[in-house]
Amino acid sequence: MKAVCITEPGSVSVVEIDIPKPGTGEVAIDISHVGFCGSDLTSFRGLNPLVSYPRVPGxxxxxxxxxxxxxxxxxxxxARVTVLPYFNCGHCRAxxxxxxxxxxxxxxxxxxREGAMTGCVVVPRQKVIPTPNLSLRDAALVEPCSVGFHAVGRAEVVRGETVVVLGCGMIGLGALMGAVRKGATVIAVDLSPQKLDIAARLGASHVVRGGNDDVAARIAExxxxxxxVVIEAVGAPATFLLAVDIxxxxxxxxxxxxxxxxxxxxTKQFITKEIDVRGSRNALRxxxxxxxxxxxxxxxxxxxxxxxTLPxxxxxxxxxxxxxxPGDYTKIMIAMAPRA
Structure with a gap:
């Protein structure tokens, strides 16, 4: 079957790989849609320290x-499903x-490990999450949205609070929706007016354009x-510092x-404000x-x-x-042709 493969930094192609078969306790899934993630882009750029090559992304x-x-x-x-794509050891402290x-x-x-941008994958049953009421395209949005939802959980957001989300890429939009779900007022910040428009339509009460506006002054207004709460979903030095400042x-x-x-x-601000600073990684079921x-x-x-959405x-x-x-896209979705 065909698969997308990042063969080395800066090089990606369509290759042929074997069709897997499920063993005991496993499920074979014919892939319909896979989203490109920011980690796939960093892998393509050779900037992901966790990836080895060649690698099927997804x-x-x-x-x-x-x-x-x-x-x-x-x-x-x-049955329509999505997949919890994280594999843990079961023994470490976490x-x-x-x-x-x-x-x-x-x-x-x-x-x-190898990803799902191919015709079929096999995963343990416990990694499979049924999505009978979602379209297949939207089921592929569950994982990236869940990363933002998890960050909202880490922030312990409650109804009536104000949450600033720095960055309205896919993960930031997930955090925005997660905070709206909790009943928070959300202020979305991004460089892109197109992404801010999406943020507003997904429930942000206010949007602030970075680069043009004085973000700190506007949020103070x-x-x-x-x-x-401030949720940082950019990964840039400037926004890391801004989060603590505002x-x-x-x-x-x-x-x-x-x-x-x-x-x-x-570090004086950590003490004088008595703030909590937390990390957020991946997501839970x-x-x-x-x-x-x-x-x-x-x-x-x-x-x-x-x-x-592309083939x-x-x-x-x-x-x-x-x-x-990179600023031209929020989510690129790859639609797989049905396997013969």
Whole structure:
């Protein structure tokens, strides 16, 4: 079967790989849609320290069950599903503490292990999440949205709070929707007016354009005491520092992205504001389930988020275009042709 493969930094092509078969406790899934993730772009650029080459990308997955291994009797052939693409060791401190998303030995499909941008994948039954009421395209949005939902959970957002989301790419939009779901007032910040328009249509009460506006001053106008929560979804030194600068007294800062270079903080603010600073990694199954419920009730969200849907054969060119103009796209979706 055909697969997209990043063969080395800067090189991506369509290749042929073997069709897998499910073993005991496993499920075969015919892939329908896979989203390109920011980690796929960094892998293409040679900037992802976790990836080895060659690598089939893809962990934003939707498909239909095509075969069941021995011992799997609670799924039906043809059922629409998504996949929890993180594989944890089960033994480290994070796993023992019920936080497998932060496993020290985590392997994510498309990063440390082969991904799903191909015709069929086989995964353990416990990684399969039914999505009977979602379109297949929208089922592939569950994973990236869940990363933002998880960050909202890490921030412990409650109804009535004000949340600033820095960055309205796919992950930031997931955080925005997760915060709206909690009943928060959301202020979205991004450089792109197109992405800010999407943010407003997904529920942001206010939008602030970075680069043109003085972001800190504008947020101070909107929230004189400072926001309760700032979620950073850019991964840039400037926004890492901005998050601490603008958060209100006794507020919470959650980082989803990570900067690629060391950052020097004025640590006085950590103490004088008595802020909580937290990281957020991947997502839990409960986050996936919350996103499924949210998207089921909002079928229009996928139309706003997905920038382009292309066949597998066009995936290499799409990745190259995204590399040259990353701000032009929110989500590139690859639609797989049905297997013969």
């Amino acid at each position: 962990h934003e997955i939707a498909g239909t069950v095509s075969a069941l291994g021995a011992g799997v009797d609670d799924l039906s052939i043809g 796993c023992r503490g019920g936080r497998p998303n932060a496993c020290v030995n985590n392997q994510t499909m498309g990063v440390q 909107l929230v004189p005491d400072g926001p309760d 958060v209100g007294q006794c507020g919470r800062v959650v980082y989803i992205g990570y900067a690629k270079q060391p950052i020097a903080y004025d 409960t986050d996936f389930e919350d996103v499924v419920e949210w998207l089921e009730a909002r079928p229009e969200a996928g139309d706003l988020i997905v920038s382009a 597998l054969e066009e995936a290499p060119a799409a990745l190259e275009r995204w590399d040259k103009a």
